Amino acid sequence: MTDTEKKLQDKAKELLEQGKVEHIIGYAAGSLKFTTTPLITKDKDDARQLVINPFIVNNLSVFLNDIKGKIGIVAKPCDARSIVSLLQDQQVARENLVILGLPCQGLIDLRKVERLTGKDRDDIDDITRNGDKVTVTTGGKTQKFAAKEVIFDDCLSCETPTPPEYDFLFGEPSSATDKELGRKNIKELEAMSPQQRWDFWKQEFSRCIRCYACRQVCPACFCTRCFIEETEPQWLSPLPRWQDNLLFQTTRMLHVAGRCTDCGECERVCPVNIPLRSISKKVEEIVDELFQYKAGMDKNAERFMTAYEPSEAEDLMR
Amino acid sequence: MKKIKKSDLNKLLSQWQQKYSVFAPSNHGVVKMTAWDGKDTTFLDWYRNTVVPPKNNFLPGMEKMFDIKKDAGYKLEVTADDTKQLIFGVRPCDARALALIDVNFKDGYEDTYYLNRRKNGLLVGLGCTSPCASCFCTSLNIHPAESQDVDVMFNDIGEELLIAEVTDKGKELLAASSGLSDATAADEAKAKEAKEATFKKVTRKINTGEIKERLMPSFENEEYWKNVAAKCVSCGICTFLCPTCYCFDINDEQSKGEAARFRNWDCCSFAVYTKMPMENPREEKWRRVRQKVNHKYNFFPMIYEQIACTGCGRCIRQCPVNWDITQVLSTLPEKAKA
Numbered sequence: 001m002t003d004t005e006k007k008l009q010d011k012a013k014e015l016l017e018q019g020k021v022e023h024i025i026g027y028a029a030g031s032l033k034f035t036t037t038p039l040i041t042k043d044k045d046d047a048r049q050l051v052i053n054p055f056i057v058n059n060l061s062v063f064l065n066d067i068k069g070k071i072g073i074v075a076k077p078c079d080a081r082s083i084v085s086l087l088q089d090q091q092v093a094r095e096n097l098v099i100l101g102l103p104c105q106g107l108i109d110l111r112k113v114e115r116l117t118g119k120d121r122d123d124i125d126d127i128t129r130n131g132d133k134v135t136v137t138t139g140g141k142t143q144k145f146a147a148k149e150v151i152f153d154d155c156l157s158c159e160t161p162t163p164p165e166y167d168f169l170f171g172e173p174s175s176a177t178d179k180e181l182g183r184k185n186i187k188e189l190e191a192m193s194p195q196q197r198w199d200f201w202k203q204e205f206s207r208c209i210r211c212y213a214c215r216q217v218c219p220a221c222f223c224t225r226c227f228i229e230e231t232e233p234q235w236l237s238p239l240p241r242w243q244d245n246l247l248f249q250t251t252r253m254l255h256v257a258g259r260c261t262d263c264g265e266c267e268r269v270c271p272v273n274i275p276l277r278s279i280s281k282k283v284e285e286i287v288d289e290l291f292q293y294k295a296g297m298d299k300n301a302e303r304f305m306t307a308y309e310p311s312e313a314e315d316l317m318r
Numbered sequence: 319m320k321k322i323k324k325s326d327l328n329k330l331l332s333q334w335q336q337k338y339s340v341f342a343p344s345n346h347g348v349v350k351m352t353a354w355d356g357k358d359t360t361f362l363d364w365y366r367n368t369v370v371p372p373k374n375n376f377l378p379g380m381e382k383m384f385d386i387k388k389d390a391g392y393k394l395e396v397t398a399d400d401t402k403q404l405i406f407g408v409r410p411c412d413a414r415a416l417a418l419i420d421v422n423f424k425d426g427y428e429d430t431y432y433l434n435r436r437k438n439g440l441l442v443g444l445g446c447t448s449p450c451a452s453c454f455c456t457s458l459n460i461h462p463a464e465s466q467d468v469d470v471m472f473n474d475i476g477e478e479l480l481i482a483e484v485t486d487k488g489k490e491l492l493a494a495s496s497g498l499s500d501a502t503a504a505d506e507a508k509a510k511e512a513k514e515a516t517f518k519k520v521t522r523k524i525n526t527g528e529i530k531e532r533l534m535p536s537f538e539n540e541e542y543w544k545n546v547a548a549k550c551v552s553c554g555i556c557t558f559l560c561p562t563c564y565c566f567d568i569n570d571e572q573s574k575g576e577a578a579r580f581r582n583w584d585c586c587s588f589a590v591y592t593k594m595p596m597e598n599p600r601e602e603k604w605r606r607v608r609q610k611v612n613h614k615y616n617f618f619p620m621i622y623e624q625i626a627c628t629g630c631g632r633c634i635r636q637c638p639v640n641w642d643i644t645q646v647l648s649t650l651p652e653k654a655k656a
């Protein structure tokens with residue numbers, strides 16, 4: 001246990017003990033190597049299970065809608081941005097939250113480690129981060145990588161190493177961002193002709209199995225009824241044809257534009273490895289370019305595309 | 319018993335390809351059984367198990383059931399898929415899973431779509447050598463390197479693969495195959511040793527006896543189920559990728575003068591499950607999580623006297639929140655009263 005973890009555990013315990021919150025949402029060690037799992041608890045004794053490590057991947061704000069009462073929530077910067085966005089959309093009330101903010105230096109992307117080492121995660125003995133270096137041990141042999149090579153793309157693109165909103169902060173911010181590297185996949189797509197891009201996405205979305213994990217882990221997808229499940233009328237077919245899969249995802253991405261905080265969860269959880277962030281990040285960039293708007297930065301900011309000025313040049317709305 | 323050099327496997331698969339649609343593990347974006355490309359057998363070096371289970375070959379993610387055409391006097395044309403599939407590299411857990419789905423799709427109503435594909439299909443098993451940390455097949459009486467649920471079984475013995483016929487269909491397949499040599503007693507001893515070594519590598523365990531005793535008495539323990547369900551996000555990963563899950567949804571499509579009926583995978587984790595015919599009786603998440611566990615470990619065994627889980631571990635490894643069925647099954651709170 002690190003000092004920071006200890007401080008976090010103590011605070012969580014204290015909040016529960018003093019009745020300041022009814023629930024704590026944080027991370028506990030997972031059941032497999034290099035995993036963590038969401039810890040959602042009312043029990044003060046569970047606070048000692050809380051961990052902070054480079055594998056705390058889940059965006060826990062997705063659970064806020066599920067749970068009633070006052071909540072103490074552990075939040076990395078991108079998760080805190082999602083919380084801010086939910087506050088703006090009045091999905092949660094600030095007075096019901098105690099935000100236990102964690103500055104972040106980027107999380108380790110196991111798929112990247114597997115690609116670089118040519119080893120399955122089960123065959124890797126240890127992955128340790130030390131500042132800018134990540135050491136991977138496999139069968140007694142160690143390999144060193146620059147942190148930039150193994151952290152998630154969305155972490156490389158991170159603009160907020162410290163949460164934009166918090167009540168308590170645990171740890172020091174430091175980051176190994178590389179904005180260009182973080183948009184590598186997007187740049188490759190931008191360099192393609194429209195036909196090549198079409199073929200690319202056709203191939204990618206042919207694999208989609210419509211498990212809807214991408215939507216279920218997305219804090220911005222908070223609709224109680226999603227368009228994809230509407231039957232009267234039916235907007236899109238529930239059958240997993242690539243065309244409908246692509247339309248489902250592009251529609252979802254448009255719905256979350258201005259709310260997506262580039263937490264990267266949709267891409268991480270997709271069981272068939274569709275590079276969903278190449279869409280969400282691009283949409284985020286377009287939103288920023290056209291509307292000078294970044295999601296989840298300021299809880300008092302006007303929400304994206306919800307206010308209309310009569311002076312705006314859009315005939316449709318007049 | 320027969321054997322073949324690993325470097326000659328492509329020749330054997332090519333032979334089979336003359337008569338069958340051969341499928342083998344590939345990794346184009348995701349590891350799954352894919353139409354074999356006629357040459358690549360490098361999967362022998364990296365393949366542990368597929369992410370998408372081979373049930374996809376028999377109960378595909380979507381399939382057309384029938385067409386109706388107005389011109390033809392609204393006649394119903396049932397879709398018949400008579401493809402002769404040969405799936406190479408099926409793991410023992412997944413072969414057992416198909417045997418479990420068979421039981422359900424043969425019971426009372428016969429599901430011809432599925433059963434037809436099974437009838438026309440050949441399963442060629444490949445014993446595991448490096449089980450995943452999430453595998454717990456041995457607790458479900460499945461040997462990771464042996465199977466009676468395939469037609470032919472292959473086992474890795476180093477430079478070569480040992481080949482055993484299991485069913486009559488498998489016997490015929492091998493009789494018609496050339497390029498195989500006879501295995502020696504030394505080969506068989508090597509295989510035996512390798513199998514035992516693999517068996518020991520499966521370290522995740524559950525106690526099915528204990529589970530049987532505790533699951534029903536724990537059914538009404540709402541607090542327990544609410545607790546274990548809390549972190550589940552109700553996606554379709556653990557059921558769609560589960561080799562034994564067989565729920566499907568029906569969807570009709572209509573255009574001018576014609577219509578068609580399709581079916582596609584459905585899953586009891588979804589809040590909208592069974593919304594089409596009625597409402598979902600399990601609107602709350604904890605009821606859905608309880609259902610998933612009980613269907614596999616309680617209700618299915620009540621009817622068919624077998625647990626509908628093969629310990630393949632996909633639901634653990636692929637779950638976005640590391641919801642681990644083995645942990646849940648080992649913390650069931652209640653015990654039957656003596």
Ligand code: SF4
Nearest residue numbers: 208209211212214270
């Ligand atoms: S997570 Fe991936 S497979 Fe599942 S619905 Fe989303 S895009 Fe499709």
Ligand code: SF4
Nearest residue numbers: 221223226227252255
């Ligand atoms: S995809 Fe759109 S409709 Fe569906 S949950 Fe997300 S935001 Fe709502």
Ligand code: SF4
Nearest residue numbers: 550551553556637641
């Ligand atoms: S247990 Fe995991 S994979 Fe299954 S529905 Fe819940 S979150 Fe999805």
Ligand code: SF4
Nearest residue numbers: 560627628630631633
């Ligand atoms: S319940 Fe999990 S471990 Fe069991 S067969 Fe299904 S996916 Fe595999």
